[in-house]
Amino acid sequence: MTAPQLSPWTAEESAELRKDGPFWRHPVERKCPNCGHVAVRTYMFYSVPDPVHPRVISKTWCASCWRFGSWTSDGPPVPFTDPLDGEEPVNRKLEFINKQWDKGVLPQKFG
Ligand SMILES: [Zn+2]
Numbered sequence: 148m149t150a151p152q153l154s155p156w157t158a159e160e161s162a163e164l165r166k167d168g169p170f171w172r173h174p175v176e177r178k179c180p181n182c183g184h185v186a187v188r189t190y191m192f193y194s195v196p197d198p199v200h201p202r203v204i205s206k207t208w209c210a211s212c213w214r215f216g217s218w219t220s221d222g223p224p225v226p227f228t229d230p231l232d233g234e235e236p237v238n239r240k241l242e243f244i245n246k247q248w249d250k251g252v253l254p255q256k257f258g
Pocket of ligand 1: 179180181182183184186209210211212213214
Protein backbone atom coordinates (compact mmCIF):
# COMPACT_ATOMS: atom_id res chain seq x y z
CA MET A 148 0.00 0.00 0.00
CA THR A 149 1.36 3.40 -0.90
CA ALA A 150 1.35 6.17 1.63
CA PRO A 151 -1.60 8.54 1.32
CA GLN A 152 -0.86 11.91 -0.21
CA LEU A 153 -1.61 14.35 2.57
CA SER A 154 -2.60 17.90 1.84
CA PRO A 155 -3.42 20.58 4.41
CA TRP A 156 -6.91 21.84 5.16
CA THR A 157 -7.53 25.24 3.64
CA ALA A 158 -8.42 28.12 5.94
CA GLU A 159 -12.06 27.83 4.81
CA GLU A 160 -12.13 24.09 5.52
CA SER A 161 -10.56 24.59 8.94
CA ALA A 162 -13.23 27.16 9.78
CA GLU A 163 -15.91 24.73 8.59
CA LEU A 164 -14.50 21.96 10.80
CA ARG A 165 -14.50 24.22 13.86
CA LYS A 166 -18.23 24.87 13.43
CA ASP A 167 -18.93 21.38 14.71
CA GLY A 168 -17.43 22.28 18.10
CA PRO A 169 -14.54 20.66 19.94
CA PHE A 170 -13.89 17.04 19.07
CA TRP A 171 -13.86 15.90 22.72
CA ARG A 172 -17.50 16.97 23.13
CA HIS A 173 -18.60 14.75 20.28
CA PRO A 174 -15.83 12.30 19.31
CA VAL A 175 -17.20 10.83 16.10
CA GLU A 176 -16.36 10.99 12.41
CA ARG A 177 -17.47 14.27 10.92
CA LYS A 178 -18.35 15.44 7.45
CA CYS A 179 -15.37 16.47 5.35
CA PRO A 180 -15.68 20.04 4.00
CA ASN A 181 -13.48 19.02 1.05
CA CYS A 182 -14.85 15.70 -0.23
CA GLY A 183 -18.18 15.48 1.62
CA HIS A 184 -17.56 12.02 3.12
CA VAL A 185 -18.24 11.50 6.81
CA ALA A 186 -14.64 10.51 7.40
CA VAL A 187 -12.99 13.32 9.35
CA ARG A 188 -11.24 11.80 12.35
CA THR A 189 -9.26 13.29 15.23
CA TYR A 190 -6.67 11.96 17.64
CA MET A 191 -5.42 14.00 20.60
CA PHE A 192 -2.40 13.46 22.82
CA TYR A 193 -0.36 15.42 25.34
CA SER A 194 2.75 16.89 23.77
CA VAL A 195 5.03 16.77 26.81
CA PRO A 196 4.20 15.78 30.37
CA ASP A 197 3.58 19.10 32.11
CA PRO A 198 0.88 19.01 34.79
CA VAL A 199 0.99 22.80 35.20
CA HIS A 200 0.58 23.78 31.53
CA PRO A 201 -0.65 20.72 29.69
CA ARG A 202 -0.57 21.14 25.94
CA VAL A 203 -2.44 18.87 23.61
CA ILE A 204 -1.67 18.09 20.00
CA SER A 205 -4.71 17.33 17.84
CA LYS A 206 -4.35 15.59 14.52
CA THR A 207 -7.41 15.89 12.31
CA TRP A 208 -7.62 14.14 8.99
CA CYS A 209 -10.07 12.86 6.41
CA ALA A 210 -9.78 9.11 5.86
CA SER A 211 -11.26 9.58 2.39
CA CYS A 212 -9.37 12.45 0.73
CA TRP A 213 -6.46 12.76 3.22
CA ARG A 214 -6.81 16.39 4.07
CA PHE A 215 -4.80 16.79 7.27
CA GLY A 216 -4.06 19.27 10.01
CA SER A 217 -2.26 19.30 13.35
CA TRP A 218 -2.89 21.84 16.07
CA THR A 219 -1.49 22.48 19.53
CA SER A 220 -3.81 23.86 22.18
CA ASP A 221 -4.76 23.70 25.84
CA GLY A 222 -6.06 20.33 26.87
CA PRO A 223 -9.81 19.71 27.07
CA PRO A 224 -11.35 20.24 30.52
CA VAL A 225 -12.02 16.53 30.90
CA PRO A 226 -9.63 13.59 31.19
CA PHE A 227 -9.21 11.38 28.15
CA THR A 228 -7.69 8.06 27.30
CA ASP A 229 -4.70 7.68 25.01
CA PRO A 230 -4.79 4.18 23.53
CA LEU A 231 -1.57 4.93 21.65
CA ASP A 232 0.36 6.00 24.74
CA GLY A 233 3.62 4.10 24.78
CA GLU A 234 3.87 3.90 21.01
CA GLU A 235 7.13 5.16 19.60
CA PRO A 236 6.75 8.66 18.10
CA VAL A 237 7.63 7.22 14.70
CA ASN A 238 4.60 4.96 15.05
CA ARG A 239 2.28 7.91 15.52
CA LYS A 240 2.24 8.46 11.78
CA LEU A 241 -1.14 9.14 10.32
CA GLU A 242 -1.49 5.83 8.50
CA PHE A 243 -0.92 3.98 11.75
CA ILE A 244 -3.30 6.22 13.66
CA ASN A 245 -5.93 5.83 10.96
CA LYS A 246 -5.67 2.03 11.15
CA GLN A 247 -6.28 2.22 14.90
CA TRP A 248 -9.54 4.00 14.15
CA ASP A 249 -10.48 1.30 11.61
CA LYS A 250 -9.82 -1.31 14.31
CA GLY A 251 -11.92 0.50 16.90
CA VAL A 252 -8.97 1.41 19.12
CA LEU A 253 -9.84 5.04 18.35
CA PRO A 254 -11.64 7.30 18.92
CA GLN A 255 -10.45 7.73 22.45
CA LYS A 256 -12.81 8.23 25.38
CA PHE A 257 -13.36 11.63 26.96
CA GLY A 258 -14.70 12.57 30.38
ZN1 LIG B 1 -12.34 14.37 2.69
